[in-house]
Amino acid sequence: MSTATETQRKAPAGERVADWADGRLGIYGLAKANMRKIFPDHWSFMLGEICLYSFIIIILTGVYLTLFFNPSMNEVVYHGSYEPMNGIRMSAAYASTLDISFDVRGGLLVRQIHHWAAIIFLAGMFVHMFRVFFTGAYRKPREINWLFGFLLFVLGMFTGFTGYSLPDDLLSGTGVRFTQGAILSMPIVGTYISMFLFGGEFPGTDIISRFYSIHILLLPGIMLGLVVGHLILVFFHKHTQFAGPGKTNKNVVGMPLLPVYMAKAGGFFFLVFGFIAILSAIATINPIWALGPYRPDQVSTGAQPDWYMGFAEGFVRVMPGWEINLWGHTLVLGVLIPLVLFGLVLGALALYPFIESWITGDKREHHILDRPRNAPTRTGLGVAWVTIYFVMLIGGGNDIWATHFHLSLNAISWFVRIAFFVGPVLAFVVTRRICLGLQRRDKEKVLHGRESGTIKRLPHGEFVEIHEPLSPAQLHTLTAHEQYKPVEIGPTVDENGVERKPSALQKLRARLSQSYFGEDNQIAKPTAEEYKEITSGHGHH
């Protein structure tokens, strides 16, 4: 038969390679399932991509740096090409970082790309995380992925911190000393952890090589796993989308992975890489040659960590130096309280999705994003958190604020102390009012149309502005969000007349739910009946 002769025809080389791979890896099935995977399009969905690409850039440049970096605290005398350090005693780690900066081909540029990419990676994760937060994208089924992302942010902070410490310069050494102080402030275990971590008294001769294994192996290894898991879950859950015509909780409207997103994402990677490379060629970061080698007897003013640890620095800087001395033991509250707050502030972010789902009692899946205005309490809480964070960043850089804005350092510290308590409350209230105002405006737009700016004079002399009715698509987008009813405690007396006592937890939940979804805390969205009544001509002007 003709078909039999056709099957014996030799297939083209590419097809044979593909057949070979399919027989072993099953790529046809994978490709069929994933090549046409649809992703929605929005610029804010590319924030995560910025993080992913800067992470890849960090790994690539980091590998190059490991070729020349010597993670040793052996003391050497520098005789390299940077004249102002000639003849100075320093650790081999610092000397090799000077060599990378001045004697290794491309070393300084790669070092700067590595560090700038790290700064951008953390900043990108921060913004990405708050995009997810403010749009409610962390709701079921994405809570685990929120935690993955949160862990990536926290591990990124510590990977960044250990990397910043590796050159063993005077700035980072001060940061390591600061960290040791925080460890020592922990009751009972602090001294043991410190002696274990540093292999004896500070600074010892081990910390750089230990940080090196943590920085290049342990933390990035975990992070790489989390990144892969994060991406698999994005694939598995499918990407969320903003409400719009044709977009439901059950579909994804957008473009396919192949060819559109492969090309876009691939191109975007090179844009990110190129942009960071240009930035690194233009601006210095961490000029360790100007800082000098670390010596425990030296210190400089203006010693701050990189920005992502700045809020922790702020807590310590503005905390009054309290301490308790009891039975021969010292409890350094001035450092311990900031350490606890550091954990609490971060922890609140991790737990929020679970708290919110407990309050709403909503166990359904959500694939349509909220507009921040339609969740005023959540948005208010998010802005309050960001306020605390940025107020503490001001505290962490209080000396720079003082010198550059001609302010008193003490006044700034007092401002930060007060703003830590007052700022988030104000931010919460103001944000919620703005959200409610925007909800009212949406309602107004739906019911009365868009203000056209065209003024018409009626025959009897009255001036009116013509409102253009919205298109059905716009109407849908503005009314697609669902609104929760506040949770009730329910009747306290059951059908048999037996009094039921609601637990304190139930009461708390009802009160919180009221504050989220109570009558004054969200604007009831316009109903179809309202819309009909107004557009039928009676209430219309």
Next chain:
Amino acid sequence: MKKLSARRRHPLAAVVVLLLALAATGGLYAAFAPAGKAQADETAQSLAIDEGKKLYSVGCASCHGSGGQGTTDGPSLVGVGSAAVDFQVGTGRMPAQQPGAQVPKKKVIYNQAEIDQLAAYVASLGAGPITPTESQVDPAGADVAKGGDLFRNNCAQCHNFTGKGGALTNGKYAPDLEGVSPKHIYEAMQTGPQSMPSFPDSTMPEQEKKDIIAYIETVNGDESESPGGLALGGLGPVSEGLFGWIFGLGGLIAIAVWVAAHTAKAKKS
């Protein structure tokens, strides 16, 4: 002339006359006033002291007292030496503009000859650090690396790694050392102005001061190099973080918006 007399009752006539009169007096004064330039070298030391005392009575006595004994508004100048005067007046800090947390550097209002006369007078009140000579402060041939080590040991706590300055308590600060002349750096170390401790020759010999000056000139002078590109103020992670957020992430978000705006369109609707 008729034109002029016709306008003599013009409302602006008085102003014009006043301006002319002022210009005439000023011009005459400029022409006949004693020259401000320094007297020749043969001027005796006592003459400089006398001239200095005159300047002192006009510009300094209201706060420091008629004989330099100090008042509630200003410290005693007995024993501060000529180096202190040369620094304070030579950097414009004195005469002070107003009381405050710290007297800032500002425009210098006396010329060097007058400063020398003031210094001679104040030095005559009691022995103190003497204004260094040019060769004493010249950093040529000094050990920059050693100066860096000394700087980090003694100066960086307040002035930052490369002398960019830093904050002290209650609005006081350690100023940026960029553009400060070697002589003034030397004098500051010798005399310890305002919040700064003094580093007399007994604790920091002349050679070490030169090393420090050489280091500052190298890392924070007019010709300092920044091998990595823009130095971002040399302030460390705060300015780097700000730059990274605004230009780094800001730029990338702008690119993301641009990419998203140029998306593939299946069909023009």
